[in-house]
Amino acid sequence: MAEKIRVLLAKPGLDGHDRGVKVVAAALRDAGMEVIYTGLRQTPEQIVTAAIQEDVDVVGVSILSGAHMTLFPAIVDLLRQRGGGDKLIFGGGIIPDDDIAALEKAGVSKLFTPGASTVEIIDWVTRAVAAKKNDEKLL
Amino acid sequence: MFDKSFLEELRERRRQWDAEKDKFAQNARPRYMTVSGDDVDILYGPESVDQSGYLDKIGFPGQYPYTRGVHHSMYRGRMWTMRQFSGMGTARQTNERYHYLLKQGQTGLSVAFDLPTLMGYDSDHQRSMGEICKCGVAVDTLADMEIIFDGIDLSKISTSMTINAPASILLAMYVAVGEKQGIASHKLTGTLQNDILKEYIAQKEWVFPPEPSIRLITDLMDFCARHIPKWNTISISGYHIREAGATAAQELAFTLADGFQYVESAIAAGQDVDVFAPRLSFFFNAHQDFFEEIAKYRAARRIWARHMREKYGAKKEESWKLRFHTQTAGCSLTAQQPENNLMRTAYEALSGVLGGTQSLHTNSMDETLALPSDKAVLLALRTQQIIMHETGVANTIDPLAGSYYVEYLTDKLEAEAEAYFTEIERRGGVLKGIEEGFFQREIAKSAYRYQKEIEREERIIVGVNGYVMDEEITIPVLRIDETVARDQVASLQKIKQSRDNDKVKRTLEELAVCARGNGNTLQAILDCVRVYATEGEIVDTLRPIFGEYQEPPMF
Numbered sequence: 001m002a003e004k005i006r007v008l009l010a011k012p013g014l015d016g017h018d019r020g021v022k023v024v025a026a027a028l029r030d031a032g033m034e035v036i037y038t039g040l041r042q043t044p045e046q047i048v049t050a051a052i053q054e055d056v057d058v059v060g061v062s063i064l065s066g067a068h069m070t071l072f073p074a075i076v077d078l079l080r081q082r083g084g085g086d087k088l089i090f091g092g093g094i095i096p097d098d099d100i101a102a103l104e105k106a107g108v109s110k111l112f113t114p115g116a117s118t119v120e121i122i123d124w125v126t127r128a129v130a131a132k133k134n135d136e137k138l139l
Numbered sequence: 140m141f142d143k144s145f146l147e148e149l150r151e152r153r154r155q156w157d158a159e160k161d162k163f164a165q166n167a168r169p170r171y172m173t174v175s176g177d178d179v180d181i182l183y184g185p186e187s188v189d190q191s192g193y194l195d196k197i198g199f200p201g202q203y204p205y206t207r208g209v210h211h212s213m214y215r216g217r218m219w220t221m222r223q224f225s226g227m228g229t230a231r232q233t234n235e236r237y238h239y240l241l242k243q244g245q246t247g248l249s250v251a252f253d254l255p256t257l258m259g260y261d262s263d264h265q266r267s268m269g270e271i272c273k274c275g276v277a278v279d280t281l282a283d284m285e286i287i288f289d290g291i292d293l294s295k296i297s298t299s300m301t302i303n304a305p306a307s308i309l310l311a312m313y314v315a316v317g318e319k320q321g322i323a324s325h326k327l328t329g330t331l332q333n334d335i336l337k338e339y340i341a342q343k344e345w346v347f348p349p350e351p352s353i354r355l356i357t358d359l360m361d362f363c364a365r366h367i368p369k370w371n372t373i374s375i376s377g378y379h380i381r382e383a384g385a386t387a388a389q390e391l392a393f394t395l396a397d398g399f400q401y402v403e404s405a406i407a408a409g410q411d412v413d414v415f416a417p418r419l420s421f422f423f424n425a426h427q428d429f430f431e432e433i434a435k436y437r438a439a440r441r442i443w444a445r446h447m448r449e450k451y452g453a454k455k456e457e458s459w460k461l462r463f464h465t466q467t468a469g470c471s472l473t474a475q476q477p478e479n480n481l482m483r484t485a486y487e488a489l490s491g492v493l494g495g496t497q498s499l500h501t502n503s504m505d506e507t508l509a510l511p512s513d514k515a516v517l518l519a520l521r522t523q524q525i526i527m528h529e530t531g532v533a534n535t536i537d538p539l540a541g542s543y544y545v546e547y548l549t550d551k552l553e554a555e556a557e558a559y560f561t562e563i564e565r566r567g568g569v570l571k572g573i574e575e576g577f578f579q580r581e582i583a584k585s586a587y588r589y590q591k592e593i594e595r596e597e598r599i600i601v602g603v604n605g606y607v608m609d610e611e612i613t614i615p616v617l618r619i620d621e622t623v624a625r626d627q628v629a630s631l632q633k634i635k636q637s638r639d640n641d642k643v644k645r646t647l648e649e650l651a652v653c654a655r656g657n658g659n660t661l662q663a664i665l666d667c668v669r670v671y672a673t674e675g676e677i678v679d680t681l682r683p684i685f686g687e688y689q690e691p692p693m694f
Binding site: 065117 | 258591602603
């Protein structure tokens with residue numbers, strides 16, 4: 001049997017809207033993944049530390065407060081500095097299209113916006129992790 | 140209302156009718172259910188509703204148990220207040236938006252604060268980075284509040300402030316702005332959300348643990364009874380509970396359970412129920428299920444009246460009346476085909492009005508994308524004005540009373556709420572339920588079920604899983620410039636340099652003494668804000684004394 005995909009889900013900043021992240025957590029768990037949820041109000045530092053300690057494949061970040069242009073890059077940069085640059089980062093929230101383009105350029109692999117289904121998210125995580133593991137094997 | 144033999148005959152005829160149904164076409168959908176996921180029968184009639192006790196259960200508007208409305212003449216006596224929640228960027232920008240809304244016919248103000256303000260952090264705090272002025276206006280000191288209400292006569296307008304953990308601080312600032320305008324505190328009218336219990340349950344903007352938070356609230360209730368008698372001290376909120384994924388029954392039950400907890404805490408603090416209860420108000424969601432929502436408001440009034448009179452021994456009619464604000468459901472709006480949100484909001488607003496709301500906020504169509512633009516805000520306000528003046532629904536009181544379906548739903552929701560109250564009590568009360576994550580789990584389960592219903596297409600959301608279009612979103616998106624945050628930090632620093640820092644230090648020390656002892660914390664906070672102590676300084680003074688709340692993560 002294939003190893004379970006390990007996912008860290010995180011809520012950075014001051015935003016307390018956790019309906020979405022909890023739905024995604026339950027859906028990824030029910031899809032057979034190992035899900036670790038940080039809880040609310042985590043600093044980028046705390047999220048990156050958890051991602052490395054838990055040795056996850058993917059980090060999912062939920063931000064609905066408008067602080068995404070500050071918090072996503074902070075997490076991406078810190079993860080790279082700490083040697084976790086191989087981990088995929090995805091996110092969800094109320095994020096305008098222009099910002100999505102800028103964040104994807106900055107190293108966020110995928111952003112989901114309102115209306116995204118958990119099926120799409122499960123599918124993306126499964127494929128992205130498989131592709132990453134395949135690349136690692138080739139190296 | 141119907142005699143027994145007639146009801147028996149009716150039940151028999153209904154059985155025959157049900158049997159005949161099979162001759163006709165199959166159901167178009169596999170399941171018929173409310174937004175809350177409950178099955179709905181194909182037809183409701185007199186046989187569906189308990190026909191006993193019309194006067195006890197339904198009665199007249201303005202009379203116990205207020206099922207039909209809290210006021211005798213309802214909208215003929217007084218229209219609902221059109222109260223659009225807003226706040227954006229700096230204090231000056233917010234002030235400009237308020238002048239704009241008042242000019243367009245809005246009749247009350249409602250302040251949205253940014254996340255650092257809601258969480259008790261100043262704009263120059265490390266944790267405020269990226270959040271300043273984003274979801275609302277930033278308030279660090281009294282100086283910001285002076286600008287927000289510049290040119291607005293506080294004796295002529297009622298103001299609602301959506302603030303919870305630091306509610307005492309913002310109310311103190313509002314009182315201080317009044318003092319500067321020469322308005323005595325007993326003339327101020329407005330509402331403070333100040334509902335910390337639903338923060339632990341749903342919205343998650345807390346600072347202190349439950350016990351000291353409840354003390355801040357009971358201190359505030361006591362202060363208001365003496366100095367701001369017209370102020371609504373708590374807006375006990377189901378809105379956020381619903382937005383977090385709760386069903387209508389959960390919204391109703393958890394909100395009223397929170398309300399009962401405040402009543403019990405204030406009674407325990409030695410306050411007279413008939414002094415504070417008339418100043419408690421409620422805040423409900425208006426979701427998409429039209430009839431279920433109307434029934435929810437009717438049930439809420441009946442339950443509150445009964446418990447206040449029978450359980451808590453309130454003697455004044457004003458203590459029995461559940462007055463409420465309604466906001467249309469943000470979570471029902473879609474980012475896809477955003478103009479469709481205009482229609483959603485209109486139907487939701489209509490249910491609030493038919494349910495007898497005292498005030499109403501209609502959401503703007505672009506709120507799933509960003510803060511609303513001026514145009515979108517105006518259309519939202521116009522939606523209310525069209526309901527008010529053109530549809531005729533406000534001409535007569537509670538026009539859906541007597542609808543078999545609506546009365547059935549009203550009874551059903553009441554029974555479901557009562558079952559939850561029993562369950563909460565069995566678990567040791569509201570605070571215990573929060574501590575053990577009972578409410579949080581119930582809500583998360585409902586949210587997940589709802590999402591799965593959409594994904595299985597048992598529920599069609601137009602533009603999301605049905606009638607999908609490729610589209611270019613052309614709605615202009617309002618952005619808050621990063622320079623706004625820098626300006627806010629700069630003006631905060633200027634205040635810190637220009638104020639009398641010795642006085643600030645002294646009042647903060649007095650606050651600490653008060654918090655450790657039994658004094659009224661709001662009185663001490665008022666002294667701090669008058670000398671321009673910052674919100675963050677006040678919270679930092681209280682934090683080591685009260686502690687900080689931590690939620691165990693769960694899903």
